[in-house]
Amino acid sequence: MKFYVDAMFGNLSRFLRVLGYDCLLRSNTQNTDDYFCKVIEENRIIITRSRVLYNQARKRDIKAIFINKEGIVNILCELKRKININLTCDPNNSRCSDCNGLLVKTDKNLIKKEVNSGTFEHFEEFWKCKSCGKIYWEGAHWADIRRKIKQVKECVGNEN
Numbered sequence: 001m002k003f004y005v006d007a008m009f010g011n012l013s014r015f016l017r018v019l020g021y022d023c024l025l026r027s028n029t030q031n032t033d034d035y036f037c038k039v040i041e042e043n044r045i046i047i048t049r050s051r052v053l054y055n056q057a058r059k060r061d062i063k064a065i066f067i068n069k070e071g072i073v074n075i076l077c078e079l080k081r082k083i084n085i086n087l088t089c090d091p092n093n094s095r096c097s098d099c100n101g102l103l104v105k106t107d108k109n110l111i112k113k114e115v116n117s118g119t120f121e122h123f124e125e126f127w128k129c130k131s132c133g134k135i136y137w138e139g140a141h142w143a144d145i146r147r148k149i150k151q152v153k154e155c156v157g158n159e160n
Contacts, residue, residue: 001083004039005047011072012047017100018145019086020093024100036062045083073148077155087149091127091138101131111135 002022005013009025016023024044026035032053039046039062046057046064057064065082069075079085094103106128112120114135123137 001085002042002044003047004035004042004044006049006053008049009047009067009075012075014097015072015076015145015148016085017095017097019089020095021085022095022100032056036060047079073151073155076148076152080152080156087152089142089146089149091125091136091142094127094136096129096132096134098134099129099132101129103127103129103136
């Protein structure tokens with residue numbers, strides 16, 4: 001699954017990318033017709049908080065999901081219910097949270113000058129975005145991501 005989310009869902013786009021999904025973020029200024037053309041051309045699913053945009057997409061037979069929840073855990077619960085998104089968090093399958101580029105595991109010594117010395121010494125595995133060059137490692141933020149995923153699984157699991 002590939003997604004194209006509204007600008008108001010910036011946090012969601014980053015989270016979906018970490019989960020490995022190809023996810024684009026629509027700008028507030030993007031023309032609706034251009035937006036729909038790109039969605040169709042790239043076989044993406046729209047995620048929106050706009051009832052108007054959702055209805056326009058459905059009238060054109062474009063896959064769209066309307067979300068009116070607040071908070072990343074609630075939004076992910078809704079996506080899990082509606083389209084059964086995969087909640088596996090693995091940096092080997094993640095995408096760049098900034099630009100949506102593919103991440104490649106990289107030799108630690110090749111990025112020594114690109115991270116601070118404490119990070120370099122504390123972590124063994126690093127990934128680099130093929131598009132923007134951002135470096136990733138499993139720091140404290142990964143614990144927070146996994147905690148949120150656990151909350152989503154508990155939320156959805158309690159409904160069955």
